[in-house]
Amino acid sequence: xxxxxxxxxxAVIAGAGIVAAFWNDLVAFLKKAVEKVRAVVAxxxxxxxxxxxxxxxxxxxxxxxxxxxxxxxxxxxxxxxIPASKVPEDILARxxxxxxxxxxxxxxELEMQLESA
Amino acid sequence: MWxxxxxxxxxxxxxxxRSTTSQLLDVISYFQNRTLLFETWGLGQRFPxxxxxxxxxxxxxxxxxxxxxxxxxxxxxxxLLCVDYAEIESKxxxxxxxxxxxxxxxxxxxxxxxxxDEADALLSKRVTNMTSxxxxxxxxxxxxxxxxxxxxxxxxxxxxxxxxxxxxxxLRRIKFHIAFHLPDQVxxxxxxxxxxxxxxxxxxxxAYLAAAxxxxxxxxxxxxxxxxxxxxxxxxxxxVTQPYLEDAIQSxxxxxxxxxxxxxxxxxxxxxxxxxKKIGGSKQx
Numbered sequence: 205x206x207x208x209x210x211x212x213x214x215a216v217i218a219g220a221g222i223v224a225a226f227w228n229d230l231v232a233f234l235k236k237a238v239e240k241v242r243a244v245v246a247x248x249x250x251x252x253x254x255x256x257x258x259x260x261x262x263x264x265x266x267x268x269x270x271x272x273x274x275x276x277x278x279x280x281x282x283x284x285x286i287p288a289s290k291v292p293e294d295i296l297a298r299x300x301x302x303x304x305x306x307x308x309x310x311x312x313e314l315e316m317q318l319e320s321a
Numbered sequence: 322m323w324x325x326x327x328x329x330x331x332x333x334x335x336x337x338x339r340s341t342t343s344q345l346l347d348v349i350s351y352f353q354n355r356t357l358l359f360e361t362w363g364l365g366q367r368f369p370x371x372x373x374x375x376x377x378x379x380x381x382x383x384x385x386x387x388x389x390x391x392x393x394x395x396x397x398x399x400x401l402l403c404v405d406y407a408e409i410e411s412k413x414x415x416x417x418x419x420x421x422x423x424x425x426x427x428x429x430x431x432x433x434x435x436x437x438d439e440a441d442a443l444l445s446k447r448v449t450n451m452t453s454x455x456x457x458x459x460x461x462x463x464x465x466x467x468x469x470x471x472x473x474x475x476x477x478x479x480x481x482x483x484x485x486x487x488x489x490x491x492l493r494r495i496k497f498h499i500a501f502h503l504p505d506q507v508x509x510x511x512x513x514x515x516x517x518x519x520x521x522x523x524x525x526x527x528a529y530l531a532a533a534x535x536x537x538x539x540x541x542x543x544x545x546x547x548x549x550x551x552x553x554x555x556x557x558x559x560x561v562t563q564p565y566l567e568d569a570i571q572s573x574x575x576x577x578x579x580x581x582x583x584x585x586x587x588x589x590x591x592x593x594x595x596x597x598k599k600i601g602g603s604k605q606x
Contacts, residue, residue, distance in 0.1 A: 205599065270599055285381070
């Protein structure tokens with residue numbers, strides 16, 4: 205799981221082209237997602253896991269955000285669609301490989317990108 | 322209480338990706354070939370509880386779910402009984418369940434397709450830790466609906482933007498789950514072309530509009546065409562030109578983004594055990 209502090213504290217992921225653009229765009233989306241969760245659940249957002257799923261011709265980025273409200277845990281799922289052209293080739297290939305409707309967990313990869321940023 | 326309506330659209334009105342179209346055709350085939358499938362080919366021996374045809378149409382707003390519901394009804398030559406959850410729900414205990422039973426009875430009698438739009442309001446997860454009369458009422462409604470689905474012998478269509486909220490028991494009872502997606506570039510171009518009426522003078526590069534504006538639904542494109550036409554008429558133009566269409570679609574996108582940030586959100590409560598598994602002992606931020 206990516207801690208909220210890491211997500212908001214990280215610098216821009218370096219590099220050019222589609223790969224860096226994908227990760228930076230994903231981070232921007234996740235930050236927006238956490239803000240949305242804060243607005244919806246009014247609790248502490250502990251962290252986020254991030255997945256990608258093929259849907260038809262496009263892809264869905266799915267952030268699963270974990271928060272605690274009045275001693276109860278909640279999972280808030282925030283999703284958006286992105287075109288295949290914006291997904292780096294290696295992730296595209298793996299997402300295609302796992303099959304339709306399945307989610308590819310890319311949390312660890314994003315965490316590594318954030319830690320090295 | 323329940324009003325029947327004729328289906329307004331047919332399959333030729335829909336511009337969808339191949340996978341969604343194919344699944345819609347499967348639903349229609351299932352209905353039209355029931356005798357062949359269950360009697361001649363003997364599927365009835367292996368799958369005895371298939372009297373009800375329940376279909377869930379899910380995906381982002383504006384992607385054609387409601388049109389598809391009409392198209393299914395038209396293809397199987399049945400009228401529609403469109404239901405809003407507000408019409409079902411009652412503040413009186415037990416009345417909601419009674420309304421549901423009445424609805425199913427009417428649909429069966431009139432040989433109509435029941436269509437629940439925004440179905441997540443009705444099919445969302447049952448409350449596991451009941452603490453109020455409302456919780457009890459919600460669970461009672463869900464149980465009644467499950468029983469009705471078990472015994473119903475007609476066609477029922479659900480449409481939702483939030484399939485994540487569905488109770489697993491409903492998911493199991495619904496035979497077809499059909500995903501609707503935002504259109505890709507090729508479909509967007511077809512949508513632009515389709516929504517411009519034949520009689521409307523128009524000068525625009527549809528290929529460019531399709532390529533430049535992604536993340537829009539069929540409904541967004543329809544709204545943009547409408548707004549562009551109104552603006553061009555106001556300016557006393559003789560035709561609707563590219564700038565009008567671009568201004569209109571940009572405006573639609575701005576509203577959409579302001580409203581939702583381009584995302585969909587759903588919330589579910591999870592157990593301590595599941596949470597610990599997910600967060601894996603990470604520290605609080």
